[in-house]
Amino acid sequence: MKWHQRLRGAVKAAAVGWKGVGFDFSSWAGRTFWGIDNSKLASNETIFSVITRQANIMSALPLKLYKEYDIVADHQAADLLIHSPNQNMGGSELINKLEVDRNEFGNGYAIIERDVRRQPIAITPVESSAVTPVINSDDSSLWYEVRGTKGTYYVHNMDMIHVKHITGTSRWSGISPLSVLKNTLKYDKAVQEFSLSEMEKKDSFILSYGTNVDNDKRTKIVEDFKRFYSENGGILFKEPGVDIKEIDKKYFSSDTLASERITRSRVANVFNVPVTFLNDNEGQSYASNEQMMIQYVQMKLTPDVRQYEQEFNRKLLRPDERKQGMYFKLNMGALLRGDTASRTAFYNVMLRSSGMKPDEVRRLEDLPPEGGMADKLWISGDLYPVDMDPTLRKSSSAGAATKGGENEQ
Secondary structure, eight states: OOHHHHHHHHHHHHHHHHTTSSOOGGGGTTOOOTTOOOHHHHHOHHHHHHHHHHHHHHHHSOEEEEETTEEOOSOHHHHHHHHOSBTTBOHHHHHHHHHHHHHHHSEEEEEEEEOTTOOEEEEEEEOGGGEEEEEOTTTOOEEEEEEETTEEEEEEGGGEEEEESOBOTTSSSBOOHHHHTHHHHHHHHHHHHHHHHHHHSOOEEEEEEOTTOOHHHHHHHHHHHHHHHHTTSSOOOOOTTEEEEEEOOOGGGTHHHHHHHHHHHHHHHHHTOOGGGGTTTTTOOHHHHHHHHHHHIIIIIHHHHHHHHHHHHHHHSOHHHHHTTEEEEEOOGGGGOOOHHHHHHHHHHHHHBTSSOHHHHHHHTTOOOOOGGGGSOEETTTTEETTSOHHHHHHHHHHHHHHHHHHHO
16 A cells, blocks of 8 residues: 555544544543653753743733624634633643743644534644654645554644744754754753752862971861861861861852853744843843843744734634634734833824724723723814814814903903
């Protein structure tokens, strides 16, 4: 049997499983697959920190389905993705899992289970180490070979959410950032192990005595110092002609800190985040902190968010729904909001120049909309509805001025 014939046979078996006859993809959540190794993520603080921050930020972004700028609330795929992708997790947990796998292994996978009408009914994450992209030689279509504990299954690319880092020679699999950082992590681990071994050693001393100290007294001095050293402190009487000097450990005050800075810099470069993103904002002002977030959103988050949105739009929405103007969107606006004074100045300019409606401002500040006149665009004049006849604006102003003059008289 040829390779493509075996592939087609496996695909038919998987299709039967989708209908609930032989295999249920929802049972894969939390299952054990072949070759899974989380040792690098669990043993390096810098790697754990950057992946945790990125996964938490991505999964915390508000996700909505829109149709021409209006939120769509009654859509099966959107409700599934946002609220309950499968029986074991919520929407934010699914995105968090995909983002962790993407940053650790280079690829994050989730199988889309569909009913007989091809509507999504479950989205279940799959361990990256159990999935291999393959190309069908008959039609050059992309499939995913999934190795489970009870067999191997093939999934079409339209039924697999796949988010990844940049691809290498394979074109379809993302490159793992941890593979790029292999030498850096090895060096950092060696420095940490050496530092810990040095820290576990007891303090070293230089014990010197003059030539006038005889052998018996010298023996007593050495025994007394051994007792002091073994008890890790206490009282030590200094005899005449005896000098005790501690050997300083200068390594920990310079080389260790320099090694940590180098590691943070290389990790930041590979993950494409600002170095200050991993530096706990030491000595950072509000202005520099805001600039760091802008840089992070532009350099790192925007391309990643775009990849998630395109995967969701392409594989969870039908072509006719996309033509109607439907699209998923992860809102990054909250990350770019400044302090209270900056937001107030921005809203003031936008309101007076008819750039935003008062109700739109209220929604951004998590306040309920008022409706009515608050749902109109206004323009400085001061102030009129933007659709009001300019001649009426002048007459109203003139009338108000005339009335004011009559009252003064």
